[in-house]
Amino acid sequence: xxxxKSFVTSVTVPKLSDPTxxxxxxxxxxxxxxxxxxxxxxxxxxxxxIGRVPDMDAKxxxxxIEVANGAFKTWSKTTGKQRHDLLKKWYDAIxxxxxxxxxxxxxxxxxxxxxxxxxxxxxxSFYEWFAExxxxxxxxxxxxxxxxxxxLTIKQPVGPVGIILPFNFPTAMLTRKVGAxxxxxxxxxxxxxxxxxxxxxxxxxxAKRVGIPAGVVNVVTSLEHxxxxxxxxxxxxxxxxxxxxxxxxxxxxxxxxxxxxxxxISMELGGNAPFIVFDDADLDAAVEGALASxxxxxxxxxxxxxxxxxxxxxxDEFAKKLAAKVADFKVGHGFDANTTHGPLINxxxxxxxxxxxxxxxxxxxxxxxxxKALGGNFFEPTVVTGMTNDMAIADEETFGPIAGLFxxxxxxxxxxxxxxxxxxxxxxxxxxxxxxxxxxxxxxESGMVGxxxxxxxxxxxxxxxxxxxxxxxxxxxHGIDDxxxxxxxxxxxx
Numbered sequence: 001x002x003x004x005k006s007f008v009t010s011v012t013v014p015k016l017s018d019p020t021x022x023x024x025x026x027x028x029x030x031x032x033x034x035x036x037x038x039x040x041x042x043x044x045x046x047x048x049x050i051g052r053v054p055d056m057d058a059k060x061x062x063x064x065i066e067v068a069n070g071a072f073k074t075w076s077k078t079t080g081k082q083r084h085d086l087l088k089k090w091y092d093a094i095x096x097x098x099x100x101x102x103x104x105x106x107x108x109x110x111x112x113x114x115x116x117x118x119x120x121x122x123x124x125s126f127y128e129w130f131a132e133x134x135x136x137x138x139x140x141x142x143x144x145x146x147x148x149x150x151x152l153t154i155k156q157p158v159g160p161v162g163i164i165l166p167f168n169f170p171t172a173m174l175t176r177k178v179g180a181x182x183x184x185x186x187x188x189x190x191x192x193x194x195x196x197x198x199x200x201x202x203x204x205x206x207a208k209r210v211g212i213p214a215g216v217v218n219v220v221t222s223l224e225h226x227x228x229x230x231x232x233x234x235x236x237x238x239x240x241x242x243x244x245x246x247x248x249x250x251x252x253x254x255x256x257x258x259x260x261x262x263x264x265i266s267m268e269l270g271g272n273a274p275f276i277v278f279d280d281a282d283l284d285a286a287v288e289g290a291l292a293s294x295x296x297x298x299x300x301x302x303x304x305x306x307x308x309x310x311x312x313x314x315x316d317e318f319a320k321k322l323a324a325k326v327a328d329f330k331v332g333h334g335f336d337a338n339t340t341h342g343p344l345i346n347x348x349x350x351x352x353x354x355x356x357x358x359x360x361x362x363x364x365x366x367x368x369x370x371x372k373a374l375g376g377n378f379f380e381p382t383v384v385t386g387m388t389n390d391m392a393i394a395d396e397e398t399f400g401p402i403a404g405l406f407x408x409x410x411x412x413x414x415x416x417x418x419x420x421x422x423x424x425x426x427x428x429x430x431x432x433x434x435x436x437x438x439x440x441x442x443x444x445e446s447g448m449v450g451x452x453x454x455x456x457x458x459x460x461x462x463x464x465x466x467x468x469x470x471x472x473x474x475x476x477x478h479g480i481d482d483x484x485x486x487x488x489x490x491x492x493x494x
Contacts, residue, residue, distance in 0.1 A: 014103045014335060020205065021100050026054045026221050027204040029067045030214035035060075039223040041197060044110040044343045044377045045333040053197050056220040058228040061189065062236065064218045068160040068187040069238040071215025076157045076185040080135040083183055087131035089210035094124040094203070101202055105170055106334040108196045110342040110377070111297050113334055122457070123171035126475065129459040130179035133480050137184070150491040155484040157185030158264055159240030162233030164191045164254065166246045167345050168300045170199035176463070176474045177243045177266075178217065184483035186241070187216045189233065194223040195345055234258040241265070241483065245302070248423070248468050266472035266482045268302065268464055270397050271425035274418035275305035275454075276440070278411070279313040281430035282452075287321045289454030290403065293428055295329070295381055296455075298341045299401040300349070303426035303448065303456065306397055307387075309406045309414055315385075319405055323369040323383045326403070331378050343377035344400055353379050353400035359392045360384050360404060370401070395421070411436065419445045425465035428454060447473075 016022060025032035035054035043050055054060075094101060102116035109116070142151035161181045165173045174190060181188050192200035200219050207217050222229045233239055234257035241264040244254050248270040255265055275293060277286045293305040310318045332339035344350050354373055361367065365387055370380035381401040387393065393404040408414040418427060427446040431437055441449050447465040450456045457463060462473035472482045 014107055016100045016103060018097060018100055021097060021202040022051075022104060022198060023201040023205055024051045024053050025201070026056055026060075027201060027217070027219040028064045029071075029218065030208050033060075039194065041108055041195065043107055044195075044345050047376060050107060050198070053201075053221040055224050056222045056229060057225040058232040061191075061220050061222075061229045061232040064189045064220050065160060065162075065232070065236050065238050067215040068189050068218055071213060072157075072160050072187045075187055075213060075216050078185065080137060080183075083134040083185065084131045086210065086212055087127045087134065087179060087182060090207055090212065091124050091127035091131065093206040093210050094120060094127070097206065098124075101171065101199065104198050104202050105196075106342070108198050109167065109170055110345060111334055112339050112342055113337075115297065116334065119169060119172050122459070123169075123175040125459040126172070126175040126179040129475070130183035130480065133180075133477065134183035137480065137484065146492075148492060148494045150494060152489050152491070154487050154489065155184075156487055158483055158485055159186060160238055161186045161188045161241045161243060161483065162191075162236075162239045163188050164230060164233065164242070164244045164246065165193050165200070166302075167193035167195040168297055168302070170196035171203065173245050174200055174203060176459075176479075180474065180479045181243075181483050182212075182216065184480050186483050188218065189239070190217070190219045191222060191226070191229055191233065192219060194221070194226060197221045230254060231257055234263070235260060237261045239263065243472075243482070244268070251470065264482060266474065267470040268472075268474065269425070269468065269470040270423055271302050271304070271465065271469055272306050272395070272397055272421045272423040273303060273426045273428065273446070274444070275308045276408075276414055276418060276427075276429035277308070277310045277314065277318055278429065278431040278433070278436065279311040280432050280436070281314070282432060283314060283318055283321060285452065286318065286430035287325060289428065289430060289450070289452070290322060291325055291454070293450070293454035294403045295326070295341060295401055298344060298379075298381075300345065300399050304397075304399070305403070305428060305454075307394060307406060307418075308403055309408050309417065311414075312407050312409050315405070315407050319368060319383065319385050322403065322405075326369040326381045326383050329381045331374060331380060341381055341401065344379060346377060349400060350377055350379055353398060353402060356392050356396065356398050356400070357382065357384070357402055360387060363388060363391050365391065365404070389417075397423075411440070415440065415443050419443075422468040423465070424467035425469035426450065426456060428456075
């Protein structure tokens with residue numbers, strides 16, 4: 001397979017136009033914080049250490065929360081226009097440094113440089129979007145039944161926010177949350193994924209440069225003490241909201257820990273996205289949509305197609321077209337211009353992909369493209385046919401580059417099968433029947449639906465799930481709602 005030929009094992013050390021964007025300290029109160037206890041961060045493509053950052057603990061997290069709480073007292077009183085101007089400056093700084101930020105992202109996360117550039121632009125868009133939302137936090141006036149009273153509402157920031165992030169989108173996951181928080185008037189304490197702290201720290205360097213006040217944005221890095229850091233964020237009464245992206249199991253734990261102080265909660269959790277191809281679909285478009293949805297980030301996205309259902313009449317043709325495209329993928333280091341797909345984040349991710357593939361094959365599935373571990377954290381993008389409901393991929397989120405193809409016969413059947421999961425983050429389907437597009441879109445139990453579209457993420461649209469895939473929405477005009485309280489004011493004696 002051509003993917004094997006482009007496999008890269010050599011050590012790649014990138015050069016930055018602005019080396020000061022690469023910070024190896026935590027960031028609290030606009031100061032760079034060092035510590036004797038550190039942990040290493042590895043390039044997933046080579047296994048070589050990139051650098052080391054402080055391993056912060058609960059005490060140091062508590063100190064960061066105190067700083068954020070102090071800063072909230074002034075930041076919450078700034079005008080929407082002031083917050084707009086600073087977020088817009090931060091956006092401009094990110095775009096001015098797009099190449100360096102993308103380089104850092106690829107180095108620590110592994111995705112291709114082209115994908116990283118796209119993530120930087122996508123991530124920056126949330127600051128641009130929420131800058132505009134900061135000046136549109138409208139209240140309401142309510143007709144009063146009492147002639148001597150007037151009713152009105154205003155929106156006010158909830159307070160300091162604890163933000164806990166995953167590894168797969170080191171920039172975009174941060175900006176999607178921080179943009180809304182800052183626009184609302186909240187301050188933040190961020191715990192980035194231990195695998196990818198440098199993207200978050202680079203954004204902090206830019207925040208300081210553009211004048212984000214001290215204490216408004218804080219980052220604590222942690223590995224060995226990560227459970228203690230998370231618990232401190234969730235139980236500290238000064239933190240008024242938790243926003244988390246990650247697994248459902250961890251989300252449930254954090255939600256439980258947050259209940260003691262009745263925090264507001266936003267959770268973007270696990271998925272098991274169905275991708276449905278009806279026999280009236282534009283097959284070429286469906287193949288392209290499947291490639292984009294399934295293999296972006298080497299399959300490590302929370303909205304990644306996990307169960308690909310193809311109607312029996314077009315199953316063989318779709319499988320053939322998809323396998324041909326996947327066979328042309330080139331696996332390698334993200335800095336290699338010929339690479340289409342980089343490594344998985346670590347060995348545990350590779351082991352899970354291998355387990356899912358072995359399970360499917362042992363139960364009768366057939367590998368029609370890829371199927372091989374390539375050493376290190378690399379795994380060939382893979383297409384598997386003959387999938388059945390008793391295979392692990394039917395129930396578990398693979399989070400890797402395996403496209404498992406299931407067959408179905410009727411629309412009624414596939415709606416039932418697609419919804420037969422505790423998760424409901426994203427769903428996709430392809431059909432040229434406009435009536436079917438409406439019916440299926442409304443019946444799929446998911447927070448987001450891609451109808452004839454394999455890419456659904458946008459700062460303009462609400463992002464989030466239903467069932468055990470989470471609570472709340474990020475992005476869009478709704479994205480700021482989870483960071484504010486609505487205060488009702490009754491003005492009497494008129």
